[in-house]
Amino acid sequence: MLSRTADCLFWLSRYMERAGNIARGLEVAARMASVAGDEAGEEEVWRSLLVAAGCDEGFFGKHDRATQDKVVHWLVFDEDNHSAIASCLAAARSNARSVRTALTVAMWSSLNDSWNELRAMSVDKVEGEKLPGFLEWVRERVLLFNGAAHDTMLRDEAWRFVHLGTMLERADCTARLLDVRHEILAPETDGAVAHAQWQALLRSVSAGRAYQWVYRDRLQPRKIAELLILRPELPRSLMACHSEVAKTLDAIAKGQGGRTGECHRLAGEMQAKLNFGRIDSILAGGLHGFLTELIEHTGRLGTEIEAFYIRH
DSSP: OOHHHHHHHHHHHHHHHHHHHHHHHHHHHHHHHHTSOSHHHHHHHHHHHHHHHTOHHHHHTTOSSOOHHHHHHHHHTOTTOTTSHHHHHHHHHHHHHHTGGGSOHHHHHHHHHHHHHHHTOOGGGGSGGGHHHHHHHHHHHHHHHHHHHHHHSOSSHHHHHHHHHHHHHHHHHHHHHHHHTGGGGSTTOOSHHHHHHHHHHHHHTTOHHHHHHHHOSOOOHHHHHHHHHTOTTSTTSHHHHHHHHHHHHHHHHHHTTTOOOHHHHHHHHHHHHHHSOOHHHHHHHOHHHHHHHHHHHHHHHHHHHIIIIIOO
């Protein structure tokens, strides 16, 4: 496969996954802000979302305060934010057009229809009580694209780069989401507000019902952290995502005669760290430090993948 084609497929899937993750983050922030208790608490929730999305520097270069209206507009429509939902869909479509013949009809249709629908939407579509409906629409469109890719693509190299981009972006999002909310997972946290925040965190990765199936117990911060970090059954856990990244890189290498590089070593190292990790050890060593290291590791991994397969 041409490196340019691999690049487009890799970033096409990353942008689509990012759009869905931004929608999930907005949904969680809206829920958490509603139980924050005061204006300062609400502003901290929206600021935390900006940090989790990696958009805080750009936002505060343009705005002085993190209010709901300003943050929502920044993360949905603002053209100055390259990680806004509208920007992600536009970038995904641009990449898709460049490799149109590598995509299936179902993949192209789902993406192109989503982009056209979003272009026709007015700004008031995300205001007030309309916001939850819009966020659900974004999540459904991303699920439709992912489903089309899963059900209609040949399991060839093109599929592997699409899957690789999706899993790497998902791993980064889960780690950032956990890191920015790591304080609510401290062992001593409790009470009605903490419980509502735990529920919101689980909803952000579609894991509310999964928690009950796995643990069959009331919500506990230790078990929530374990589920989102180490349990391979959960599709959005760090363990599940990094296992898929390592497996997909191995498959790409095998298809190219066994040639490997630093990205394969980093992926294997991260998979082993999670595979043999124990939640009590992670919490004892500091959840924030563990997640910060993992986020940095994921960033290096993405850079090495591009250097080895795309920018060489």
